[in-house]
Amino acid sequence: MRYVDEFRDPAHARVLLQRVRERMALPALRQRHPVRIMEVCGGHTHTIFRHGLEALLPAGLELVHGPGCPVCVLPRERIDDCVAVAAHPGVILATFGDALRVPGTRASLQQARAEGADVRIVYSPLDALALARAHPQREVVFFALGFETTMPATALTVLQASRERIANFSLLCHHISIVPTLQALLEDKDVQLDGFIGPGHVSMVIGSHPYEFIAHRYQKPFVIAGFEPVDILQSVLMLLSQLAAGEACVENQYARVVAEGGNRQALAAVSEVFELREHALWRGLGDIPRSGMRLRQTYAAFDAERRFGLFDMAESVAPEPASACCDQVLKGCCQPKQCPLFGSECIPEHPVGALMVSSEGACAACYQYRR
Amino acid sequence: MRQLVETLFAEAFDNPYLAKMEDQARLDLSALQAVGDRLAFATDSYVIQPLEFPGGDIGRLAVNGTVNDLAVGGARPLFLSCAFIIEEGLPLPLLQRIVRSMADAAREAGVKIVTGDTKVVPRGQADGLFINTSGVGVIPKGCELAATRCRPGDAVLVSGTLGDHGAAILNARGELGLESQWSSDCQPLHGLVEQMLARCSQVRALRDATRGGVAAVLHEFAQASACSMRLFEAALPVRPEVRGVCELLGLDALHFANEGKLVAVVAAEQAQALLAAMQAHPAGHEACIIGEVLAGPAGQVQILTGMGSERLLDLPTGELLPRIC
Ligand code: SF4
Numbered sequence: 001m002r003y004v005d006e007f008r009d010p011a012h013a014r015v016l017l018q019r020v021r022e023r024m025a026l027p028a029l030r031q032r033h034p035v036r037i038m039e040v041c042g043g044h045t046h047t048i049f050r051h052g053l054e055a056l057l058p059a060g061l062e063l064v065h066g067p068g069c070p071v072c073v074l075p076r077e078r079i080d081d082c083v084a085v086a087a088h089p090g091v092i093l094a095t096f097g098d099a100l101r102v103p104g105t106r107a108s109l110q111q112a113r114a115e116g117a118d119v120r121i122v123y124s125p126l127d128a129l130a131l132a133r134a135h136p137q138r139e140v141v142f143f144a145l146g147f148e149t150t151m152p153a154t155a156l157t158v159l160q161a162s163r164e165r166i167a168n169f170s171l172l173c174h175h176i177s178i179v180p181t182l183q184a185l186l187e188d189k190d191v192q193l194d195g196f197i198g199p200g201h202v203s204m205v206i207g208s209h210p211y212e213f214i215a216h217r218y219q220k221p222f223v224i225a226g227f228e229p230v231d232i233l234q235s236v237l238m239l240l241s242q243l244a245a246g247e248a249c250v251e252n253q254y255a256r257v258v259a260e261g262g263n264r265q266a267l268a269a270v271s272e273v274f275e276l277r278e279h280a281l282w283r284g285l286g287d288i289p290r291s292g293m294r295l296r297q298t299y300a301a302f303d304a305e306r307r308f309g310l311f312d313m314a315e316s317v318a319p320e321p322a323s324a325c326c327d328q329v330l331k332g333c334c335q336p337k338q339c340p341l342f343g344s345e346c347i348p349e350h351p352v353g354a355l356m357v358s359s360e361g362a363c364a365a366c367y368q369y370r371r
Numbered sequence: 372m373r374q375l376v377e378t379l380f381a382e383a384f385d386n387p388y389l390a391k392m393e394d395q396a397r398l399d400l401s402a403l404q405a406v407g408d409r410l411a412f413a414t415d416s417y418v419i420q421p422l423e424f425p426g427g428d429i430g431r432l433a434v435n436g437t438v439n440d441l442a443v444g445g446a447r448p449l450f451l452s453c454a455f456i457i458e459e460g461l462p463l464p465l466l467q468r469i470v471r472s473m474a475d476a477a478r479e480a481g482v483k484i485v486t487g488d489t490k491v492v493p494r495g496q497a498d499g500l501f502i503n504t505s506g507v508g509v510i511p512k513g514c515e516l517a518a519t520r521c522r523p524g525d526a527v528l529v530s531g532t533l534g535d536h537g538a539a540i541l542n543a544r545g546e547l548g549l550e551s552q553w554s555s556d557c558q559p560l561h562g563l564v565e566q567m568l569a570r571c572s573q574v575r576a577l578r579d580a581t582r583g584g585v586a587a588v589l590h591e592f593a594q595a596s597a598c599s600m601r602l603f604e605a606a607l608p609v610r611p612e613v614r615g616v617c618e619l620l621g622l623d624a625l626h627f628a629n630e631g632k633l634v635a636v637v638a639a640e641q642a643q644a645l646l647a648a649m650q651a652h653p654a655g656h657e658a659c660i661i662g663e664v665l666a667g668p669a670g671q672v673q674i675l676t677g678m679g680s681e682r683l684l685d686l687p688t689g690e691l692l693p694r695i696c
Binding site for chain 2: 110123358
């Protein structure tokens with residue numbers, strides 16, 4: 001398969017691994033051991049576990065699994081909102097399959113569906129809009145979830161709905177942005193990181209400029225990476241080269257997909273439709289100011305929060321149990337297996353913490369592939 | 372409606388057992404004993420949307436599914452029962468097509484549908500059509516296939532490409548918007564099994580990889596035999612289109628359902644012979660050796676990745692959920 005197989009080529013991977021080992025042996029890096037690199041995006045976490053990359057890396061090089069899995073950082077209260085909306089008579093709640101098993105404080109959407117709510121899996125927000133067209137007498141609510149990767153499609157769908165004056169369609173908007181969260185991590189004294197593997201899909205939309213502050217202000221190398229094993233290894237090598245040379249800049253390993261300026265049309269649609277929320281809750285990380293999106297006043301008619309009278313979600317959040325180490329794992333201060341709940345109380349079928357929820361979460365990936 | 376349906380069935384499935392119009396089919400014991408020394412008896416219910424899909428339909432599935440459940444025990448499948456639960460309002464032409472396709476599938480598999488039942492339920496109480504089939508087959512003397520017999524060192528084979536059925540169904544629901552046309556692998560396997568057993572005496576266990584896919588079968592084998600299974604990722608046969616669906620949705624073809632693929636475990640020294648026997652049969656012409664049985668840890672399934680590292684292969688839980696965001 002083009003664009004996949006060449007980036008899974010074992011021979012190529014072996015060459016890269018050899019060069020990673022050589023870099024790690026350089027005096028400049030030897031004194032830094034352990035070198036800790038965070039892969040921001042859940043897609044990368046998944047690739048790393050699925051291809052068993054950690055086991056191939058030399059000692060002294062650690063991968064820290066970051067917060068970039070939208071399902072993992074979804075607060076339970078947001079699922080409660082979805083369940084509550086789905087319980088309204090006449091509502092069809094449309095969601096990506098990703099969110100179906102995420103537990104709320106009482107039930108997941110999957111449980112709500114089993115109890116009779118009309119919850120449907122869609123592959124794109126346009127499918128949800130099609131449901132609204134097909135069922136004019138029903139109220140279709142799309143649970144809009146994800147980073148900048150999925151934001152443009154939601155924005156374009158709202159614009160389409162507005163053009164067609166579709167009255168029975170709305171969004172429960174939980175789009176979030178990864179950039180403020182990276183900044184919050186960098187400000188955190190507990191977090192010791194030497195560089196970042198940057199999110200490929202998000203960058204396809206926003207380009208590489210929004211990360212410049214990471215290199216300039218915080219002096220951390222940042223390499224935007226693709227999702228195949230060879231992409232990841234090559235990005236690790238690029239990061240190590242920067243570190244060895246004492247440099248910090250934003251590089252783009254995923255140039256076959258990511259343009260420096262991002263996707264202008266997509267960005268225009270996003271800023272037409274959405275605005276920043278003052279507050280947004282992240283499961284395991286708490287409130288991160290100006291990291292969430294909501295619909296602008298112009299498109300208020302499509303806002304399910306207003307339609308169903310949900311109050312602003314930043315208000316309340318149920319804490320994780322005290323013995324859970326989610327925040328520690330998220331910040332790279334501890335490995336999933338070091339959490340006392342890992343594999344006992346906390347497993348993918350009944351996750352205690354967010355990271356056990358989706359297979360892109362560090363704990364779930366670790367449980368699924370390593371145990 | 373009921374009357375209509377019964378005539379439809381009687382015509383399509385026509386055979387001397389059914390024609391007697393008694394409340395039960397009467398099977399001649401001495402004829403059965405001529406084939407082997409044990410009866411195999413299996414049942415399964417079929418619930419699928421859409422009812423018709425590329426490469427098959429619920430009727431063909433209901434015949435082949437039960438035929439295959441018998442076949443992987445080494446049995447020669449002979450007789451089926453079939454029970455229909457029909458939702459009121461199911462279009463008659465659709466039902467006719469499904470019943471005819473079922474009759475064709477039975478003919479191709481060499482089994483007779485000898486008894487049946489129909490219920491029509493009010494709208495909303497069934498999803499179009501549910502079918503249950505039960506089957507009876509006979510196991511030849513000396514044939515002892517069992518998951519418990521897998522031994523360290525044995526080879527693991529699969530009879531063809533992974534996940535064709537699962538991916539075809541996902542695509543047939545029309546939600547993926549993919550143009551690509553490939554079909555479900557829905558087919559009977561007893562001919563293939565017969566050929567495998569005739570040529571190799573050291574086949575330990577067979578199982579058809581339906582729900583939960585090849586991953587689920589390997590977990591069953593690993594648990595039953597208290598061994599562990601190791602797969603070679605680079606050896607797994609997956610059609611490019613199916614791989615495309617998997618990459619797109621973050622799913623694993625090892626978890627996808629198949630409806631005409633089996634997993635076989637055989638003593639290492641007969642692995643090549645079994646492979647040749649499978650490849651010589653139309654239902655197994657894309658067969659591959661995909662792994663081996665290891666001593667332990669008991670119950671574990673591992674994958675040797677293309678990158679040369681090892682990881683676990685998880686047991687699929689419940690519905691396969693695509694990853695989009
Ligand atoms: S195992 Fe569960 S509770 Fe522990 S850190 Fe991971 S997600 Fe949190």
